[in-house]
Amino acid sequence: MDIILSGDNIAKFLLGLLTTLELTAAFIVFGGLIGIILAALRSLPIKPLQWLVALFVLYHRNVPLLVQILFWYFAIPQIFPPPLQKLVNGTYPEFILGAAALSLAFGAYVSEDLRSGFRSLPKVQFEASRAIGMSFLQSFVFIILPQAVRVATPALTNQLLLFFKGTSLASVIGVAEITHVASDLNTSTLLTFEAFFIATMLYLTISLIIMTVGRQLTARAAAGARS
Known part of the structure; x- marks a missing residue:
């Protein structure tokens, strides 16, 4: 273990961890926004419009995440206009395109969880808010x-946990996250x-943090619903 954590290897793992967290932050922000809009x-x-959204959700929930990435x-950049291709290729295309795939898929799952939350709410709340002059x-x-978010907190936490672990799939397109770093060090050191x-x-630690925070948020949501 001392050998694997010597020299630049520690820095490589820390950079891999940072990249994993950046991927996670990207799909939480953009995927969460997409999910809210779709819902x-x-x-x-x-x-x-409902059919289009349903088709979007159907695709992302039934095609393997690896295939989407x-x-x-490999395919989506080919339909980009040349200026956009140049812009993407000139930055960090592996990260950008991997984050895009994760965000869209996460958004599809979030939209369904929120829709379930909507269905659990009495329709009279929406009607009452419109009656007092609020817009849609x-x-x-x-x-x-x-x-809806409060009701869907347990499901949203589970999706977050699954997609955090799913960031490891971005290693197949060269994103230097935790799994990619481990694979490279395995090849170079044979350890x-x-x-x-x-x-x-690293994955276990962060997953446990997500689970702990999720349980706390779920408990607060349940307490708020009872009050």
Whole structure:
């Protein structure tokens, strides 16, 4: 273990951890926003729009996440206009495209969890908010969404945990996250057990933190619902 944690190897693992956390932050922010928008659109009484959102969700919930990441990395850039291709390729295309795939997939799952939360709420709350002069957007943002999030907190925590672990799939397109670093060190040092043991401990530690925070948020949400 001393050998695997000598020289630049510690820095490599720390950079891999940072990249994993950046991927996680990206899909939480962008995927969460996508999920909220999709849930709002699907709640509108517009059938074609509902079908489009349902098709989006159907694709992302039934195609393996690895395939989605590979599709975004190898196929999607080919349909970009040349200026956009140049912009993406000139930055960090592996990270950007991997984060895009994770965000869209996470958004699809978030939208379904929020929709379940919406269904659990009495319709009279929305009707009452509209009756006092609030617009659809105001009713959604200030009345319906906070309650739906509270109801869906356990499910959203589970999705966050699954997608955090799913960031390891970005290693297949060259994103230098934890799994990629462990694999590289395994190849260069042949210390297979040590390299993947450290990766395992990093994933386990962060997963336990997510689970602990999720339980606390769920408990607070339950307490708020009873009060």
